[in-house]
Amino acid sequence: MRKLVPITLALLGASALAETPPATIDVSKLPAQARMIDEVVVPVPSEIFGVLDKMGKPRWEEVLRSGKMSMKPMGGAEQTALILGTVIAEGFIAVEAESAEEVKRIGRGVLALSEAIGVKKAVQRRSQSIVEAADAKDWNRVRRELDGAMVDVRDAMTELRSEELSQLVSLGGWLRGTEALTEVVGKSYSKDAAELLHQPVLLKFFDRRISAMAAKRQTSLVQKVKQGLSDIRPLMGHADGDEISEKTVREIGALAGELIKAIGAKGE
């Protein structure tokens, strides 16, 4: 993978993609007209959880932690943004567990956390929709509303010139989703399920974004998360298709779990 960065597309000349696309491209050379878009769309947890559902019947209620996790603003805006991300991810787990009460509790938690970072108005409608859809046990709609809540938070933060906080929301969500994934995979290990942890694009993206953050955002918690990502990165496999062992799944889970604990801890 390293040779692919910076990603290049040499064979994409002026007419290379017209009508019939080339069967292969050289991703090690980049003409100016095929520059990479820096924005990465972070997958929602349900995109990964859905694959696990196809492989078996995970006991999602055992993965659900919403009863134990903090849903209150804590520390500075950076910590609250990270907590908000973990809570939204927990919402996806509650949907998998089909727990209407937990989804509703999470919907209210999302609202309280959003208020603390100044984006309550943007997610108020989503929060209400999450609660209504949970009452109706319309799980697909809850998934859509949770995804939308992430986007609404990001857009509102962009308007407030707080894009960095929105990246922390995404990061918090990714960490909790990853922790949950390791828990499910660890309980019933298979090579295919473990392969879902191979996410180099996202690790590089988060690392890049944290490194580019303003000094005031580089709190000790954010630095701890950055270090955690660096520790996780070599465990997730170098090339697509690399096998991730059961032991490695546990190690990734432990690292993600430590970071989730730090995110939810007072005094961080």
Added chain:
Amino acid sequence: MNYVGITNSTPVKRYLLLVFSVFWAAGACMANIDDALTFALEAADPYVKEGFTVREDYWGGDLPVKSTKAVVHQLFKGNEYWFWMGTDQKTAKISVHIYDSEGRLAEVETWQKAHMAAARIVPKKTGSYYLIVEVEKSPQERTYWSLAYGFR
């Protein structure tokens, strides 16, 4: 707009006009990308009925004719994905193609229509994939585009 007024205006007025122009241009740009997104989502509509979940997030921008953009994206083996591209230009011809991390064409199906193009992939491996978007033909110097995706 009366441009003569700019030359006779005070620095404050000029600044306000500049700010207004920047916001107007930014607003127009977003409107075009939003229009492009509307077509991308219209392309997605039949697939929603087939069980695809469409993400709320999307990519967008503008491109000169015969030039490409590359988007790196994480895909998961076990899912099936559609990528839908839209443009606000009816007579433009756009395309989207999907390559794996080794640079091999990985899509299993594509199509192009007025305002739209799409590509489908069933990833053989979990990992990074490259989405290549192109404006093949367009009456405009730069053409706005938007790319959405869905999975099942």
